[in-house]
Amino acid sequence: MQLSTSFLAQVTPVEPSPVQAALTQLFPADNFVLLGVILALPLIGAFVNGVFGKRLGREAVTLMALSAVGLSFVASLVAFFMVSSARVGDELVRFQWTAWEWFRLSTAGDFSQTPLNVAFSLDALSAVMILVITGIGSLIHLYSSKYMEEDPGYYRFFTYLNLFIFSMLVLVLGDSLPILFVGWEGVGLCSYLLIGFWFDKSENASAGKKAFITNRIGDFGLLVAMGLLLYFVGALDWSGIESNKEALLAPVKLWPIGNEVPLARILPEDAGKWLNQPRYVSGATLVGLFLFLGCAGKSAQIPLYVWLPDAMAGPTPVSALIHAATMVTAGVYLMCRMAGVFVLSPTAMFVVALVGGFTALFAATIALVQNDIKKVLAYSTVSQLGYMFLGVGVGAFVAGFFHVLTHAFFKACLFLGAGSVIHAMHARIHDTDQSQDMRYMGGLRKFMPVTFLTFAAAWAAIVGFPLTSGFFSKDEILLKANTSFVAGTSVAQGDFTWPAWGHWVLWGLGAAAAILTAFYMTRLFIGIFFGEFRGWTIVRGYQAAVHGHADAGHGGHDDHADEHGHAHEQPGPDMQGPTPHESPWQMTLPLVVLGILSLAGGFLSAHLFHVHPLDDFLGPVFGDAVQRVKLIKGHETRTIPLVAFAVVAFLVGSLVAYWIYLQAKGEPARKLAAQFPRLHSLLIDKWRVDELYEETIIGAVDSLADMCVWFDKWVVDGILARLTTAIISLSGTALRQLQTGRLQTYAAAMVVGLAGVGWFLLTPRAAAHTSADHSSGRYEITAAPGFGYGYRWDSDGDGQWDAEDFGEQRTIAFSLQTEETRTIRLEVRNAFGRTAEREFTFSRPKPDKSGYVAAATGVGAENLKNAHEGVGMKQ
């Protein structure tokens, strides 16, 4: 809240204070080195902790990591205020800092080179983002310093965490797509390392690998989008794309790739025609869809969402920071950043909105039945990310981005709260899965008041309790889904217009998801904090020492099962344990801050009360893009019913959950599950999408790889190496028979050879050398000489020999008219009376008027002459 009021004040230009003046002088807009400071601090932290961390000790590592992120946050605050105070009117403020030239890229056709700099820029959008990243990042660093306290990989954890902050800042601050991509893959790498942080369990490492590879599929989309942008727009930096983006409206031939499909020739005519028919799509659609593939990978949208639930294998603070608050929203950030490109294509936008809406509902259905509290939160994250894409997809960029903010607050709070609960459960339950299972929780409200209250605040926000942050952001998205659409452009071919039913479908998906969200979050909330505690029987003065697990902190490892000998005990009433306790202040302070933000953050953009500082602040960023976003007729009348519906959705969802899980102790849910066992198990198994992928795509690639290996071994190596070897050794065996050393064999070979030579000499050959001069029409044939040869000719082509006898004449010359053709016959007789005959056909072509052949010949000859002369001259 403090943030919002302070930049409210800054929106109206005021007299710059001396501090501001000094800052502006120190960091001019075109050389904004402050960005370098913001970026360098976490990088230094990562380097120091990574290389020296093991020797530095726990305190020094904590100091390094926390101060790096904390100072980066302070610098971000300064930068944020500089952006907000530099604003005059509706102009876009963009501070830039170019570090060095990275490399140059060829533009279309290789006619020019566009330099690609390691450059960063800060505008309103990224200013808000860096505050979130470093702010929430600092809180989570603080939280982790306690949560990870006893982990042997403490320094490694903070190295990765600092590296993540650095990568995320690069992603947000990068001034061009490739620099963004550096951060994009960098956060993916950190995510990989952190998911597999406890790598001695195979499934953690597998989850990390899965995340990385799924993200790579998205990165492929981003790479292609960059290639296409470079080709059509000729630039990859924000201002370059912005100024030339209209070039993307040009139609691109998608099919056939060459001039025609080779297959079409052998097909029936109609089918061939259909196959060969050129198909066009606008460049913007192509770029938009490929960019969205990248976003879907990073932000866990259908069909690439499968990695995010598995990513919960990482330590809980990681889930809060990376897999809820920051990294997974990078896709939404990219959509906002490229808003100008996306709105050029109604197709791409509709796909984004539809996928977003569908993901929101789909993930929510899975979350309904999960018992692992982190899994519930993970699917909830996927679902909320779907909302964000629904928002930006319908062109409500600010609303979508606003949900990024509020989601960062409440979801980070929920995850950290869950971490705090898991931490408490670890007092007695050390198995990862069991310590996160809500069936063993309950009633924790009494033992963990701070966690309970903050969790309640975040719960209120996510279910859309009126006036909390989530209420405003979700409401705004649903409102826009129902009323706004992206207008087509008249330029692009094959233009797509949003269907009239589109609004109701998009809104319907979002609204249904909203009811489900209220339901499953209430279920989770009740499951953890209300009812009786089900983990173990609480015994006062319980001696933890028996289990070699001292009370304070107990490690906070999510994953400690095999290091302690007592994981075999089943949790439940039979097990005894101490009173669950509240977490230390390092863990509760972040909870409190985030809880307050979850409640109050909504007033950053509360359109219902006409308070929208965020919209004003971000306005210039989307100023151009929103021109193409239109509202349907009569949208004003829909506002109140839709808001009313949002409240109803919240009430229905949470009251039903309240009734089922608190009033009826979960009995109706069990009955329902027993009634539809297949649907229930399908939901428990997450619709078996992982299995589907395993059977189809992964299976196909796997067998393809097996085929390749077989092919490589037996075909390639078989033919090139083995077959060649076999042929050579066989011919060696055959030829060896000739080298026997027996005189008789050699004599026999000699006889055969002599006979061959004799036969050759006896055979007459009617070979001849001809010369033709088409221009004068004179032709000449000279027969080859031979031992005792006589010749006779048919020179006039009448089929009769000129003379019946064989003579000595070897050469005949004759001339032809234009376009005349004549066949000359020659017969040769040798000394032994054997004859041979041959025909020669001559024709004199018409002088070529097109001049091509003659000209080509002439040039060729001249070239040749020139070449000779050129060389001669130099001599």
Added chain:
Amino acid sequence: MSPAARAFFEAAPYVAAFVIGALIPRRSSVLERLAVGIVGALSVLALKGLWPDAAAPVTEKADEWPHLLNVVVFMPFVGAIALLFLPRQSPKFLQRFTLTVLGLNFFVSLFLLGATMTRGWHFQYITEWIPSLGIRYHVAIDGVSLWMVLLTTFTTPIAAYVAFGSVRKRIKDLCFAFLLLHGAMLGAFVALDLFLFFVFWELMLIPMLLMIGVWGGLERIKAAYKFFLYTMIGSMMMLAAILYVVWTHYELAGYLTFDYLALSKVTLPRTAAWLCYAGFSLAFLIKVPVFPFHTWLPDAHVQAPTGGSIILAAVLLKLGTYGYIRFCMGMFAGPAAHAATTLAGLVIAMGIFYGALVAWKQDDVKRLVAYSSVAHMGFVMLGVFAATQSGVEGALLQMINHGVSSGALFLLVGVIYDRRHTRMVREFGGLAKVMPVYAAVFILITMSSIGVPGTNGFVGEFMVIMGTFASNHLGAFSHLHGGLAAAGVILAAVYMLSVVQKMFFGPLTNEKNANLSDMNVRESVAMAPLIALVFLIGFFPSLFLNRMSDSVTATLDRYIEGRIAWSQGAGAEGASLRERRGGPLETGYPLPPSSTRAVAAMDGKEAH
């Protein structure tokens, strides 16, 4: 500022880098601290020394010492001969001697960076060798071969240093082979006379054959034969093509020469051009290797000792791509341009995809890395076929990158092989617990190999992919090819991360791995410069690209010119000789034996 203060500020970055570097190793080995510190200081030196300085005037060739290349190329040969007179009984001394020669060679080769890499030939040195056949000793470098020479002088000392750690028998022979191989590779990169090039090209084969056949694994003889025969077949085709071109030139110009500058002026008749192009490209594509000629590579790698594998991957394969750029594109632009789209499709489908898929299924880590080479070299060749500025620059950079990261991977595989005498993935698992430094370094190099931004691999791949998108030469297929190549990065992640997971993560299942020692001093010292280069190229590729761009432009200009001439019918009416243009690209053009020297003086002044 006083001179002392200035000197202090000049020296401060180096000292700081040295100190930070020296602090990095955890154990107290002076050698390791010193080496890592020096690598740190050298990185700063590279950064400051290569940084484009706008204020500095473009100096002409005045400060190029013409014998520098001779020194670089012949130092290993002289060393090899000197080695023959040293006692076999003191292997330590022989090893030190070899390392000194190689290290000195690297140091001397750094002076090549002193020249401003403008268009044309640098450090050119020409002298008659066999005048009766027009064969000359003609060496020079341009921006393309400069980096190949430096890559060679940089990698061989590391490879030799690693090899000396694990090889115990026939040390003298090994040293001799290393020096001979080193000299031959350098010679092949700088030779501009085709006869000279062929001599070096063939000379290279023998030490490598010995390295595989003598110090290799169980099936070493078979692998050595396979390596030798594959390469030899290509070489013979190339020799035939060389002779044909030389003869044609003789017919046209009236004098014999084997010089590249002169022979690249010959336009052959169509069929002959295709055949000669095929002869040359067969030799180079086998070396790269491109499908279906790649099967010698996994066998050779698996059997070769670690040092040999490093050289094979880092340098020998590059001779194929270098040769293609220099000779195929330089002399047969028409056929090369016409084959480019098809060949680009081939290297994508059968290099990038097929190589990656086969790599994924390998049980032997070394075989896996060998197949990954096929995939990486596919990227390099794609950049070459795309023939755009950034495509070719990316390909050249990717050649250096592949040298660094594959060399490092082979080194790392050697580390585990030395300890366990097996390279089977299933033998390992959970190694990160017992060998944390090794695991960290392996993962870092993996990231470089799969092209994570910030490391060297990304820049090369990215430039190649973007260059493919922009390509004119690939016609309507450029977008498809670019997109498919981009999809190749997914598979790279699949096979590399799978092997990382199987080797390093999960529980430590195999008892035999429980007490493995982490990387020793020798291995760490050998890795340090490679790691430094990973980041240096990843963050500052311009340092390298700036010095090659002019030469790449020149190469592409000639290529495009040849392609246009071909499509306008050059060679359709028999052989011809293109006109000379003069300019820096033709300094050192061979003259007929009777000509006066006056013309030679004219060459440099002619405008391009």
